[in-house]
Amino acid sequence: MEKINVRRVLVLAVAFATLFLTVIDAVKVSFYGASHIVMPLQEAKISTNIRLRFRSRLDNALILLTAGRTDYSLLSIDGGRIRFSFKIDEYHTDLWSPVTLKFNDLQWHDISISRYAANLTMQIDEYFATKTLPSNVTELNVHFGVFIGGVGDFSAPYLNPLEYFRGCIADIFYNNINIFKRARERTGHVTNERVSWICAPEFDADVTTPVSFLDDESYVILQKPTSRSGDRWSLEFRTNEPFGMLLSNIPTNPRYDFMALEIVESQVRLLVGKGSNAVELIPDRNVSDGKWHNVSVTYSPMLVDITIDDVTNSATFANGSSQMIELEEEFYIGGYDLRKKRKAFMKGARATESSLKGCIKDIVLDDHAVGFPNFKVTHGVTVDCVWRYPCIEKQPCIPSGQCHHQGIIDFICYCDQAYCIKADYADSYKIFSRSDLVLEKELMMINPMEVMEGGIAFLSPKYIDVLFDFTKSGIQEAGIIFHIVQPPKHGKVTIHSYGSESNASATQMKFFSHIDLTTDKVKYTHNGAENSNDHMTIDMQ
CATH class of the missing domain: 2.60.120.200 (Jelly Rolls)
Known part of the structure; x- marks a missing residue:
């Protein structure tokens, strides 16, 4: 059922220019305090390179662990500082960020760690720390893989309890391996648990946010x-x-x-x-x-x-x-x-x-x-509170109908008539299939359309959006037919026939197809009367 809101619009001529830019965005991943990514890896190298960016509020958390039977490297937040722990055989060392700097401020911070032979370097933003390792420190032996944000079910004698990471990590590379790329594409047996591929807005929320x-x-x-x-x-x-x-x-x-x-x-x-x-x-x-x-x-x-x-x-x-x-x-x-x-x-x-x-x-x-x-x-x-209760707040059903909430924002009207939603209901809504199944199938999304008084507008999928994949059912686009059951009261709908622009003709018909919707063939013309709302009733066949 299509609703059309008619609004008086003051049209202004505005000159503008648009600059088109192509931006390649970094892969940002959210970790929610019980999340982790694991990349299986077995290697023995005298070189280690780690690069990443992160943001978090946590005082203490695991960022990255490479785990062997006795060897490991561990990058963590410890008391708001960054700590890199490195152990090969019996040798153990730590690199720390300065006591005066805190990195749990929810700002993005860049970390780069490089080890080659006896040289170990850690860079955090503009800060550098270096250390020379003893000559008998050789390869870092990795047996169990690389863990990001948490360790899941993995345990080792050298691994003290660490809080899981909560915040965002981006652009993470271990020895030039793009771990997030593998995790997202599910290649290299990389697994992920409870992460999302954005930097979630909840990390910027305050205590007043619902x-x-x-x-x-x-x-x-x-x-x-x-x-x-x-x-x-x-x-x-x-x-x-x-x-x-x-x-x-x-x-x-x-x-x-x-x-x-x-x-x-x-x-x-x-x-x-x-x-x-x-x-x-x-x-x-x-x-x-x-x-x-x-x-x-x-x-x-x-x-x-x-x-x-x-x-x-x-x-x-x-x-x-x-x-x-x-x-x-x-x-x-x-x-x-x-x-x-x-x-x-x-x-x-x-x-x-x-x-x-x-x-x-x-x-x-x-x-x-x-x-x-x-x-x-x-x-x-x-x-924020995204739940909506239209049955309570908007009362969209006809008086004899029953309104049931569906999901977070939708509703379904049940009645013994063909059309259960009020004809003058002017908000967006979905139309569901009628069946005896437990889950009704989403068929269409209906959105209001604004038109200048006395003006015209073309109906399109922006206003009548078919939600189900009809091609999987073997239905062609031309086979989706809409029937105007009740025409608008303060305007008219005309359908342009196919053909060249010069030969196209417009007729007041009661049927149009999905192709007509996508090719500007269905036009609504307001009659110029001072009515702020208009509506019509449509069937999909």
Whole structure:
């Protein structure tokens, strides 16, 4: 169903020039705190060359490791400084950046490390450090490969625990091997885990930026020191789903206590376990309505308290219970990873099957705002609240229809008529197939068209976009036919017949093809009346 918005437009003649430039952009890769790339490699060389660029907020993180049985080279962020550790046989040495310079400032920094025979050099931006190695230091023996951002399941006696990298890395070469190129093209048996091939905007976000949880596996991890006296949390969330996880601390070690704040059957449920005692609170408030809701939680060795908007519930632990509440350091927000889901279920959490499908913002922990800069791990999230609820906010269906949200921004109207969407609905929307299948197929995307009063505009795929691949079904472009069921009220649609420009004729017809759309054959002409909106109804056959 095509909608046309008619707007009075003041047309100005503007002279301009365009300069066309060809830019070859670097390959930038985002690492999210649990990401890594592994390139298998076996070699023994007296030369080592490493080049890369990076940006991060982390004080400590692994950037790159080349691993042998006893030999290794390790590039890391250590206390905001850059450290290059180098070990061959029994010889070990470190090169450090200056104490006065910090490189965890989220700016891009260039690193180049070169070793040939006895000469070892590290350059970071404009800073140089050099060292002469003993003459008996020979080849660096690499057996297990090159690891970037993290080590996955790999372990070695010489490898102390290091935080996974969180931030962006670009232009990485090891001994002139373009590792990212191999990883992206999946050549040379290079594997990657939870990376993306951009520098994600979340690394520039601040604590006020909302978090969108996009799929069933989305979550973030926030790490804080253990407090035996309890914590105070507050946050705002938005969803229309009846189940979802908001905040939890599920222990790996069973000696620790636990807490889970979740949405169960459209109500917020707080579960706090301390020793052999547990407290459950469920305020009487429906929160699965697509609106923003504020939740505040306080738990201590004696008291548990929760407020949803203006509804407050509280409870105390049983007499004689422990005088402290001890949680582990990692809090999960919005969902669980696979290893935590079963543990959460065993503790009594009920919203474990799927992450929160919605948004969270304004997270405050013990009077301190926290957000993207503080997250240890993010997975399946993006910045800002991208979820839309048109069924609630726009009411696009006819009165007898039922509106169901579809995905992050779309909707489907169900009714017993041929056309279920309001004829005057003026926003963009998708049309889905009608079937008994669980997943409806996307057919078309409809976008509003703006026309000058009394002016003309050509219908094109910009306004009627066919989303499914009809060529795979053996359908030719000319076989996609559109039928004008209800013409516009304040204008007319004409279809130009094929032929040369001079012989082309325009007729008011009720049918046009996809080819007509792509070749400016379908023209809308406004009648000049002072109406700001017009619409017509179209079938695809």
